[in-house]
Amino acid sequence: MAERTITLLIVDDHPVVRDGLRGMFAASPDFEVLGEAADGAEAVVLAEILDPDVVLMDLRMPGSGGVAAIAELTRRGLRCRVLVLTTYDTDSDTLPAIEAGATGYLLKDAPRDELFTAVRAAAEGKTVLSPAIASRLISHVRTPGNEPLSTREREVLALVAKGTSNREIAAVLFISEATVKTHLTHLYGKLGVKDRAAAVAVAYDRGILG
Known part of the structure; x- marks a missing residue:
């Protein structure tokens, strides 16, 4: 007990x-x-x-x-x-x-x-x-470095690629801006990048986007 x-x-x-x-x-x-x-x-x-x-x-x-x-x-x-x-x-x-x-x-x-x-x-x-x-x-x-993006991280990344701001992403996905930033931090880590532009470039290069 x-x-x-x-x-x-x-x-x-x-x-x-x-x-x-x-x-x-x-x-x-x-x-x-x-x-x-x-x-x-x-x-x-x-x-x-x-x-x-x-x-x-x-x-x-x-x-x-x-x-x-x-x-x-x-x-x-x-x-x-x-x-x-x-x-x-x-x-x-x-x-x-x-x-x-x-x-x-x-x-x-x-x-x-x-x-x-x-x-x-x-x-x-x-x-x-x-x-x-x-x-x-x-x-x-x-298998570090090969970790796939989650469904939500892919959604965030696709919106980033369209030039959508964190506030707009939060509104579209019905989540808080803090959660958007958390997803960005995680996908940056998985892609080995430090900013939005690099994330989009690497994602296209790996076939994650488009």
Whole structure:
């Protein structure tokens, strides 16, 4: 049994999923669910108000998604740890979530005991990754310089190539300017460049654009 009660915020756009998770955690004296959110924007507001130990975060939600919310929670310096709980384990989902500041990443088919263990570990600041995600990340680390751009990074780069400003990119993609800058920093690193012009030139040279 945990030494203290771990407080949670559940973030998912499906009410049935939220109800199921709430019921699961309510059945254990080790956890207390403080609230629920249906999208990323609501999650950020509630996390600031409720101050949970752990945020269980879905990634793909209408409106404001999980990655943008994780980045905003990180930017605001909130103490909560974010444990991603999603159906997806693709590179375009996994890597941006972890880069944005997620403490862990589990798939929704994880057994109850594994989920409980992951939440306890996340509350202590430990990294928690499902085996499939861990092996995927290791393969990326082993091939520096050849790391593919995520779907969102490609979208940002395509808009940069059209001469779009950070503010305009944020408006088009429904994300914050801070998130745009984060994506730019990541894709600069992956392409081995330091500015927008060089990024576009290298992207065309490698066939990423056009």
